Amino acid sequence: MLDGRPLARIRTFHPRRGRLSDANRDALARLWPRHGLDIDPAATEPLDPGALFGRQAPLVLEIGSGMGEATATMAAADPGRDYLAVEVHTPGIGNLLRMVDAENLTNVRVACGDALELLRHQIAPASLDAVHIYFPDPWPKARHHKRRLVQNAHLPLLASRLRHGGVLHMATDWAEYAGAALAALSATDGLRNDHDGFAPRPAHRPLTKFERRGVTAGRDIFDLVFRRACR
Template structure:
């Protein structure tokens, strides 16, 4: 892992964990983006580091970073259940960003901001050390084929990076329905010197996390759901 001038880890991952996709918006997404971007949206590429969360959210509150918020169906639900948090939902695909804005527009939730960007890049370049209350990574791409394992996001280097950005007592929460990846997540979190697992192994499901479409699909296919929780020492 390389480092910045202030000693923060940076730029550890050369193989991205997402696959390039088209960015075409459907009519609902285009309308949502055009209508609500000014209120809830920001670009990682145009954000001056370090992130000024109080200015972005218009209030001072602990920040939870959701990496890979996807189409955003669960983001407003989780934010509504955790009103004490400012939730920064980071998603690399513009259709997902726009769909999240659409979901937000159907609620009264206002403690969410949606950022388009690579979650690791955001952690590396925008998030100061010791500043996050929580990091959420729910159902990332498991990359099940052997030739694609190097694309998996969760590695010891990733959990070290997250640990650096969490404040003392902050929490990394993850979930997957792919058992080999769950084992990799558990090993990577356990290997992080600044993290501890408060459970014997798997964590109970967080009450605020709704059942996502990925989870429903996994359950329908007979797979087990694995939740993990690591606390910053």
């Protein structure tokens, strides 16, 4: 508390809108009512995935879906699971909705807002089959490290939302962040590493334009795959 007022939560993302193409603007207008979800930090009950997707299926949470290419590709190849993508970048949301429509993907929904608020208030404990965090903002300056998504402060929450045996998969092209995340994940109660250190690149994770830019710039790609330990 500060002067009797609650302290504001530290954001792990840059709120930004960007320029919408006509196609993405149209997708937002047409498809958001059917496929979109506004994150509600005042929610008192968790979401009902069965109502959201119209069926009961394992649920994957994609945090920071960017322009949506990876989410759409994985959802198309994995029709037995449902994908809830979280993004704050309006053009990316519109682009993913456009791909969902073009490919007739029934197992994708898109949430707009803070993923941590979604996890706190709208995702039930032990309800997620997987959490994907692909190329999150590395917040490279030391004074901004507190804004990183994958850190000790947030990992107990993330782990608690995974079912037993559920997977947390992170990928980054920022070596220092990868090392810090590996240490934090390894120290989180209830999570165990599927590999001895970093994981080999899983075949199911699509190669995106963002990742290609990192490789072209000479940066290594690091995958971390941790699993919620079964009791």
